[in-house]
Amino acid sequence: MTELLRRAYSPATFRTEGHALIDQLADYLEGVTDYPANPYATPEQSLAVFRELLDRGAAPQEVYRQLIQDNVHLHHPDYLGHQVVPPAPLAALGDVAASLMNAGQAIFEMGRPGVAMEQLVMERFAEMLRLAPTAGGFLTSGGTLANLTALLAARARQWPAGGDAWRDGNGPVRPCLLVNAQAHYCIDRAVRIMGWGAEGIIHVPTDGELRMRTELIDELVADARERGLTPVALVGSACTTSTGTYDDIGALADAAARHQLWLHIDGAHGAAVRLDPERQHLTAGLERVDSLTLDFHKMLMAPALTTGLFFREAGDQYRTFQQEADYLLGKSADWSDIARRSFECTKRTLSLRVFTLLSAYGPEVFRDYVVQVGVLGRELARLVRRDPNLDLFMEPDVNIVCFRFVAPTLAVEQRSAVNELIRATLTEDGRRYIVQTKIAGQTYLRCTLTNAFTTTEHLQAMLREVVDRGQQFLDLRTTLPR
Ligand SMILES: Cc1ncc(COP(=O)(O)O)c(C=O)c1O
Structure with missing residues (x-):
């Protein structure tokens, strides 16, 4: 054991540094308006500042000070930029504990408390969002990944009978989905990653507020089928990133039922409005969708990345990945078996951030x-x-x-x-x-x-x-x- 390693793991140093950091951050929150909301610097200027700190071996407190000073200040009331939430301090505090414990959430035996909290967070939010009683899901690292995961589950369930995309790849099938052209770019990315190519994404024209014209869906599906494509999913936005427009979920659910398509709603930003009694009409029909992405780091007070992926039929979440890994993956469709369903293998204890907010302050x-x-x-x-x-x-x-x-x-x-x-x-x-x-x-x-x-x-x-x-x-x- 070297002296250096002993120092790096010293509980006494952790105690001193930890108290100092919390004081530094609390002072920051109290005085956040003393900073410009987003201090300007070019990439080269930022690089030079941090290179200098690194070259001279700056102490952690100095690095934190520089980070705080130069960062964008989400807690500043003049921050009106991208849709990342200023986290509630309690949710951020949990990250220190989660990082120190560093328990991977792939399998129950490695991350018991976090996995149990994850199940409860998902259960509680499914209730708060009034999803179907059969709903279930898990937490994952970002809306982008959640959307891709949902579409992989859609692919598995919707693939033409007799085929199996997991085993054979796309083969002769030419799959596609229908989506608002204003949907977040990660939907397009997911389609390309799945190997569906440019023909795999069909944009449904929009009205003046950039809402999908759902009355055109029948015609677009028929046209796609005539061209030899296999429509797999309809993807709605609740809401779109750019303008905050809500697609009509009820009309999408009707269309999905008529054409036997999977309906995925990207509610990364806006599905949370369902918690506002005055704006529930915006997500009417959400209980009917096959899958739903919800980012807690956009409108639900948690640090990034914390995303819930919900499935109306909890069993559908086990369709996504059909792998065997004897050292890790069990065969059962058990709630405590997260790696069977999530992209991540080692995953942070994401649940703690939301769990403490729920338990300390309640859903309100x-x-x-x-x-x-x-x-x-x-x-x-x-x-x-x-x-x-x-x-x-x-x-x-x-x-x-x-x-x-x-x-x-x-x-x-x-x-x-x-x-x-x-x-x-x-x-x-x-x-x-x-x-x-x-x-x-x-x-x-x-x-x-x-x-x-x-x-x-x-x-x-x-x-x-x-x-x-x-x-x-x-x-x-x-x-x-x-
Ligand atoms: C509607 C929507 N979906 C997905 C994403 C991507 O989410 P993430 O950044 O959590 O991967 C965003 C990000 O802004 C978004 O607005």
């Missing part, structure tokens, strides 16, 4: 968060509508709001360039963080109201700055691209 804490950020979404939309220089893309159903600067004197063809400049200069300034998206080829500014402590005043100040910057760029318009 998730409802309160979802309601509050929804209220903020509507508030931002109200402020945008009041300003003649701004154009709201759609009335938000959730905490994603898209709008753009459109002063009457700004030529239509210069709108995108001006909005891109507004966003770029705001990002360099760093005090507020908003992002942008393209809708029908036009650039819009995009906010996700992910911090429940953002107020009307923060939103007003952000909009004022957007308009002020826009007005300044109007003076430059002769030099702007068209």
Whole structure:
């Protein structure tokens, strides 16, 4: 045993460093508004800062200080950027325990407490989301992986009789799925990974709010079959990433039943609105879907990555992987046997993050968060509508709001360039963080109201700055691209 190893594993050092870190983080949370919401740096500048720390062997506390200082600050009320939640501190605290214990969740005997908590978290959320009584599922590392896993289960159940994609590959079958073109890019990625190629993804045209026109599905399925394709699944978004649009789940469930397709709902961001009594209509029919992805790190207060993958028929989750691994995988379809169903072999104790929130605060804490950020979404939309220089893309159903600067004197063809400049200069300034998206080829500014402590005043100040910057760029318009 070397002295160095002894130091690296010293409980006494852990105690001192741990207390110091928690103090550092609590001070940070109390004073988060002293920082710019997203301090600007180029990749080279960040690399130089951390190279210097590494080269001189900086102490952990100094590294943490630099990390805190230079990071994006999700707990800052002017953080209005991508849809990652500021985690509840309690959920983050559990990560220290989970990391130290480091129990893999693949098999029960390696991770008993975490596996048991996972089962309870999934059970409790299936109830809170009012899924079918037959539902079951597990936690996995991100919406991307959950969506791929769900589609692999769909493939297994929907494959033409007599065939087996797991054994034979696609063979002569030309599978496809139907999806909103606005769905998250990971659906397209999953299709390509499964070897279905470009013909494997059929985009259902959308309406003015980018919702799938479900009345076109019958025709698209018939056309796909005529072309020799085998439709396997329908994939709906609840909601889409870019604009927060909810596909009509009830109509999708009807279409899936008519054509005997698997219905998967990517609710990574927005399925959580089902916890808001006033917005339950957005997910009407969710109890009918075959599989559902739900990210706890988007609207449910947990650190990334924490994703629930639910199946209406719990037995379907055992179809995904048909492997044998005598050293690890049992043969039974037992709830405690997670690696049979999940991509991960060694998996973090993801459940702890959600379990402690549930046990300490009850399900109401998730409802309160979802309601509050929804209220903020509507508030931002109200402020945008009041300003003649701004154009709201759609009335938000959730905490994603898209709008753009459109002063009457700004030529239509210069709108995108001006909005891109507004966003770029705001990002360099760093005090507020908003992002942008393209809708029908036009650039819009995009906010996700992910911090429940953002107020009307923060939103007003952000909009004022957007308009002020826009007005300044109007003076430059002769030099702007068209
Ligand atoms: C609708 C939707 N699905 C899937 C994803 C990917 O999720 P993850 O980043 O957890 O892999 C996102 C991410 O923004 C999303 O918005």
